[in-house]
Amino acid sequence: MKKSIDYSLYLVTDRPLSLGRSLMEVMEKAAAGGTTIVQLREKECDSRTFVELARAAKKLLDAKGVPLIINDRADIALAVGAAGLHIGQTDMPYQDARRIMGPEAIVGLSVENRDQVKEAASLDADYLGVGPIFATQTKPDAAPAIGLEGLAEIRTITKTPLIAIGSVNLSNAAEVIRAGADGLAVVSAICSQPDIEQASRNLAAAIQKARQ
Numbered sequence: 001m002k003k004s005i006d007y008s009l010y011l012v013t014d015r016p017l018s019l020g021r022s023l024m025e026v027m028e029k030a031a032a033g034g035t036t037i038v039q040l041r042e043k044e045c046d047s048r049t050f051v052e053l054a055r056a057a058k059k060l061l062d063a064k065g066v067p068l069i070i071n072d073r074a075d076i077a078l079a080v081g082a083a084g085l086h087i088g089q090t091d092m093p094y095q096d097a098r099r100i101m102g103p104e105a106i107v108g109l110s111v112e113n114r115d116q117v118k119e120a121a122s123l124d125a126d127y128l129g130v131g132p133i134f135a136t137q138t139k140p141d142a143a144p145a146i147g148l149e150g151l152a153e154i155r156t157i158t159k160t161p162l163i164a165i166g167s168v169n170l171s172n173a174a175e176v177i178r179a180g181a182d183g184l185a186v187v188s189a190i191c192s193q194p195d196i197e198q199a200s201r202n203l204a205a206a207i208q209k210a211r212q
């Protein structure tokens with residue numbers, strides 16, 4: 001049986017946005033503060049570097065019981081035995097990713113609008129990464145923001161876990177949860193904060209409170 005995953009606080013890494021701190025430091029402190037799942041997102045590095053980072057990330061996160069998801073690259077996810085893969089609308093098609101990763105792996109899919117959510121209904125994605133919720137500078141090629149209304153509407157058409165992404169931070173975490181997100185995916189709200197552990201702790205507490 002597939003392991004149940006806590007998607008509450010989903011860190012998506014970004015080394016250039018980490019204020020000079022190492023990937024290991026970011027992940028270590030984020031996990032200490034309550035981050036429940038980590039996606040290694042590397043847009044610039046070569047494959048060798050990506051594998052080495054992923055292997056080191058897995059070792060660190062395994063010791064903390066935090067699952068590691070790899071962005072875009074099924075080959076890297078398989079090479080290091082990661083828990084799963086995240087793909088978007090212009091990445092490898094979902095069915096191919098699922099076949100390669102196997103039935104036990106977590107495979108997450110990005111959706112940017114309600115049509116893509118409807119298309120995803122025929123798939124068995126473990127979660128949908130919905131966004132951007134708000135405009136973000138972190139991903140210059142992101143689709144237009146869907147807002148809290150867009151998220152709430154998507155919530156009504158699927159039961160698949162929804163992970164909200166795109167300028168999600170401490171100031172809007174509660175309303176994003178209340179609009180229907182099962183988890184919050186953040187880059188800058190953790191990676192670019194001076195105190196990563198505290199930022200993670202604050203977000204985890206805000207999520208818990210919003211669910212009460």
Ligand SMILES: Cc1ncc(COP(=O)(O)OP(=O)(O)O)c(N)n1
Pocket residue numbers: 010012039041071072086087088089090091108109110111128129130131139163165185
């Ligand atoms: C949790 C989560 N949701 C959405 C995305 C975006 O994925 P994608 O559209 O493939 O864009 P890139 O991240 O590959 O630039 C994500 N990474 N994680």
Ligand SMILES: Cc1ncsc1CCOP(=O)(O)O
Pocket residue numbers: 012131132136137138139142165166167168185186187188189
């Ligand atoms: C990877 C990604 N996909 C949609 S928005 C985004 C970037 C989110 O970054 P931030 O949390 O800093 O806005």
Ligand SMILES: [Mg+2]
Pocket residue numbers: 071072086087088091
């Ligand atoms: Mg992608």
